[in-house]
Amino acid sequence: MTELPSFLSRWGAEEVGPHRLVIRVEKDKLRDAVKDLVSADEMIYLSTMSAVDYPERGVIELNYFFWSVTEKKGIIIKVEVPRDKPEIDTITDILPGANNAELEAHDLFGVVFKGNKSLRRGFLLPPEIVEAGIYPLRKDAKGV
Amino acid sequence: MAKYVEVPVGPQHPALHEPIMLRVKLDGEVVEGVDIVTGYNHRGVEKLGEKNSWVRDIYIFSRICGICNAVHAQTYTQGVEKLMGVEPPPRAKYIRTIVMELERIHSHMLINAVMAEAIGFDTLFMLIMRDRERVMHLKEIITGQRVHADIHIIGGVKRDLKPETAEKVLRVLDYIEARLKHYKKVFEEDYTIRKRLEDVGKISKQEALKHSLVGPVLRASGVPSDVRVDDPYSAYDELKPNIVVRHEGDSLARMLLRWDEALESVRLIRAAIKNMPKGNPVPKAIKRAAGKGEVFSRVEAPRGELIYHIVSTGGPKPYRIKVRTPSFNNIVNSGFAYIGERLADVPVILTSFDPCISCTERVLVVDEKKGLRKWVPFMALSRGEIRVA
Amino acid sequence: MGMDVRNKLIRYSPWLVHFNTGACNGCDIEVLAAITPLFDPERMGVKLAPNPRHGDILIVTGAVTKKAGERLKRLYDQMPSPKAVVAVGACAISGGVFAGSYPLVSGADKVIPVDVYVPGCPPRPEAIIDGILKATKKLEGGGEGD
Numbered sequence: 001m002t003e004l005p006s007f008l009s010r011w012g013a014e015e016v017g018p019h020r021l022v023i024r025v026e027k028d029k030l031r032d033a034v035k036d037l038v039s040a041d042e043m044i045y046l047s048t049m050s051a052v053d054y055p056e057r058g059v060i061e062l063n064y065f066f067w068s069v070t071e072k073k074g075i076i077i078k079v080e081v082p083r084d085k086p087e088i089d090t091i092t093d094i095l096p097g098a099n100n101a102e103l104e105a106h107d108l109f110g111v112v113f114k115g116n117k118s119l120r121r122g123f124l125l126p127p128e129i130v131e132a133g134i135y136p137l138r139k140d141a142k143g144v
Numbered sequence: 145m146a147k148y149v150e151v152p153v154g155p156q157h158p159a160l161h162e163p164i165m166l167r168v169k170l171d172g173e174v175v176e177g178v179d180i181v182t183g184y185n186h187r188g189v190e191k192l193g194e195k196n197s198w199v200r201d202i203y204i205f206s207r208i209c210g211i212c213n214a215v216h217a218q219t220y221t222q223g224v225e226k227l228m229g230v231e232p233p234p235r236a237k238y239i240r241t242i243v244m245e246l247e248r249i250h251s252h253m254l255i256n257a258v259m260a261e262a263i264g265f266d267t268l269f270m271l272i273m274r275d276r277e278r279v280m281h282l283k284e285i286i287t288g289q290r291v292h293a294d295i296h297i298i299g300g301v302k303r304d305l306k307p308e309t310a311e312k313v314l315r316v317l318d319y320i321e322a323r324l325k326h327y328k329k330v331f332e333e334d335y336t337i338r339k340r341l342e343d344v345g346k347i348s349k350q351e352a353l354k355h356s357l358v359g360p361v362l363r364a365s366g367v368p369s370d371v372r373v374d375d376p377y378s379a380y381d382e383l384k385p386n387i388v389v390r391h392e393g394d395s396l397a398r399m400l401l402r403w404d405e406a407l408e409s410v411r412l413i414r415a416a417i418k419n420m421p422k423g424n425p426v427p428k429a430i431k432r433a434a435g436k437g438e439v440f441s442r443v444e445a446p447r448g449e450l451i452y453h454i455v456s457t458g459g460p461k462p463y464r465i466k467v468r469t470p471s472f473n474n475i476v477n478s479g480f481a482y483i484g485e486r487l488a489d490v491p492v493i494l495t496s497f498d499p500c501i502s503c504t505e506r507v508l509v510v511d512e513k514k515g516l517r518k519w520v521p522f523m524a525l526s527r528g529e530i531r532v533a
Numbered sequence: 534m535g536m537d538v539r540n541k542l543i544r545y546s547p548w549l550v551h552f553n554t555g556a557c558n559g560c561d562i563e564v565l566a567a568i569t570p571l572f573d574p575e576r577m578g579v580k581l582a583p584n585p586r587h588g589d590i591l592i593v594t595g596a597v598t599k600k601a602g603e604r605l606k607r608l609y610d611q612m613p614s615p616k617a618v619v620a621v622g623a624c625a626i627s628g629g630v631f632a633g634s635y636p637l638v639s640g641a642d643k644v645i646p647v648d649v650y651v652p653g654c655p656p657r658p659e660a661i662i663d664g665i666l667k668a669t670k671k672l673e674g675g676g677e678g679d
Binding site: 017018019020042043044045046047048050051052053063065067069072074076095096097098099100101103108124125126136137144 | 186188190191350353354355356357358362367368369374375439440442449451453455463464466468472473476477480
């Protein structure tokens, strides 16, 4: 019915538990993967995007969690961006539902999503924290 | 010449863990665009979670939302149980399910009551709230608390369900079921309610999926997606809930769908009490450290899919916990649904997304040309008593 | 005695202004429950004010985020005197489980003067009504309640 199985084998998905699959991609391949996924299965939505800071590896890991309504599978696309230059292309033009997740990761982790026009600090944070240039959910954040 | 007027709605409007402000741009009475401003309720819960222990976090995360606290506790504990390799006893799963379904009934009653109030039907609001107290009472006799259930602990529940309590629950459920059916009929047949809700804030299937809307909003647009069925947790794999789907995609469909879901919850609670396994649901000792790993834990909250990303590097504290509440998607991403509607319908559409409640909602009407700023009650706006043009 | 009677005669029907400063909504649904038929505070003249300028008693719930704190101060200033403030729930009293988190001021009394504290997480509707009645004592006699 859907092209999802061929998508999963094309991108080397690895099963990590019941209803959960993980795909690891390079950051410049993220848009291709998302475009491919959306065309493979039209009953899919981006559930959330979770950022995790790993200072010892020098990266911030972004976990895009998609849910396929018909196939009943959670597809996690993992991307790493360098901590010193946390930039990645936006996917809001493909899936506008990514907007809130990108705004949140920008505000709390300082990840820049290139091409997202509504990106701003203070989406969640009070002005004092923004003015002090603190990204509170980074592991080395001071004063929070 | 078009005269644009900007109307901020809120921020004294608590939408789950981020009360928001809608900055509505108007051309006459018609909405041209909506800006959503958040952050009034950002409490830094995720950072707090990293600082506290696995066990203490249950209480912090269940206090993200007072209305759906048991589902927050469920999402968190089931994720942590997976990381710790703990399996709760079957009876504990059933008790958790009963508490979560009671929560769904009272939450759905609450938002329908708030909708009644938003469209000026105060009597209906009071009636639904009166009957909702029965559900709160059931929650209290089962968990010991009206609002914050706090019944989840790692590896089970805090207290058993006594047979006499279960009997009382079944008795009160009969009353609640009759009232739910009555209110559903009111929403289906009342002329005023239909006039205000029908065809207002229509969302198509594709739009709902594209903008990541979840829960009743998604199902009212014809997408059969329910975590309890698709990705079963707790006792749902045995209880087999039915997915309620509607295809209209308007505000009325979203409200009627909630009545149907509440009735389905009544059925589930009855089935859970009937098929409750024997055994001791209260664990003797609580595990306090987790191994390495990460987990995406999903639960169907009353407002839709609730998802936690829990990362552990081993030890007594979590490394990272990401919480995505259903309202974070449903409210922040739904700006498109207001465009082309009338100002008086903005509160109706917002309420139909179930953004939690407040009776102090207020609206600041700004007429940029005259430099006029005027505070008006949100309810008066919804009733069309305020003219801004 | 004479003063007492006069106070009774001209006593307020206290109207409430309810403000959520970053609560989990637990206290808010209990405040809402407290004004509905089962508890029926309207027999004491208590009802929600349509506007802060008509309000006598400010009910504060929530841990008071920095962003909401500014709003709380403004709302308090908009209310006419005499006025009383009731802090409902552990969060409004001290920040509750969220105390010490970075976006919070943790406690309504850090921003505005509080007259009555109603503890609980959340307090029962009966306790909230009791807190409101204690606050009316301040409005009636200018006293501090009991």
